[in-house]
Amino acid sequence: NAGVTQTPKFQVLKTGQSMTLQCAQDMNHEYMSWYRQDPGMGLRLIHYSVGAGITDQGEVPNGYNVSRSTTEDFPLRLLSAAPSQTSVYFCASNDLSGGAYNEQFFGPGTRLTVL
Amino acid sequence: DAKTTQPPSMDCAEGRAANLPCNHSTISGNEYVYWYRQIHSQGPQYIIHGLKNNETNEMASLIITEDRKSSTLILPHATLRDTAVYYCIVLNYGGSQGNLIFGKGTKLSVKP
Numbered sequence: 001n002a003g004v005t006q007t008p009k010f011q012v013l014k015t016g017q018s019m020t021l022q023c024a025q026d027m028n029h030e031y032m033s034w035y036r037q038d039p040g041m042g043l044r045l046i047h048y049s050v051g052a053g054i055t056d057q058g059e060v061p062n063g064y065n066v067s068r069s070t071t072e073d074f075p076l077r078l079l080s081a082a083p084s085q086t087s088v089y090f091c092a093s094n095d096l097s098g099g100a101y102n103e104q105f106f107g108p109g110t111r112l113t114v115l
Numbered sequence: 116d117a118k119t120t121q122p123p124s125m126d127c128a129e130g131r132a133a134n135l136p137c138n139h140s141t142i143s144g145n146e147y148v149y150w151y152r153q154i155h156s157q158g159p160q161y162i163i164h165g166l167k168n169n170e171t172n173e174m175a176s177l178i179i180t181e182d183r184k185s186s187t188l189i190l191p192h193a194t195l196r197d198t199a200v201y202y203c204i205v206l207n208y209g210g211s212q213g214n215l216i217f218g219k220g221t222k223l224s225v226k227p
Contacts, residue, residue, distance in 0.1 A: 004158075041219065
């Protein structure tokens with residue numbers, strides 16, 4: 001298993017540009033989520049999904065869109081990039097079966113800079 | 116979900132046990148205590164979790180006090196590779212559907 005994969009690893013955008021961060025998992029996990037981590041801070045939840053076709057907002061959803069058309073993929077879209085969105089973005093997945101008290105698996109992260 | 120309090124940093128000598136404390140005084144009966152760590156800006160890594168009994172796995176031990184208001188993560192023989200930020204998280208899956216709320220964690224430095 002490749003686990004949770006994220007692309008790209010690094011990205012530089014200009015203010016106002018849009019882009020999609022890709023996240024995929026090959027573990028057939030129902031739950032997927034996106035977090036952002038600013039320097040010296042813990043991770044903050046942006047959006048999450050408990051299955052294909054179902055998404056919901058986390059703590060800091062403004063400026064981001066998500067969709068979940070398949071179990072495997074959970075892309076994060078930046079609609080109009082702003083310097084405040086400069087951060088490291090982590091995707092995670094979790095198997096919700098069997099009571100849901102399972103570990104979350106995190107991807108390696110995408111380091112985004114918005115100029 | 117209950118909030119947690121952790122010291123911002125700790126040092127530990129290589130080969131010694133690292134004991135990382137966490138206070139969660141407002142924890143409720145159906146909330147679990149989870150520990151994750153993050154090594155040098157990599158994605159967080161699950162370590163262990165527990166409800167009220169002490170737990171042990173190949174990575175660490177988790178000691179939860181009888182009143183469940185605090186816990187301690189123990190790395191029995193710390194190595195340089197255990198240098199990381201350690202996050203203590205209280206989670207009620209019934210309400211949060213698995214959403215983890217990260218604080219700033221404890222930065223553990225293992226020194227030779």
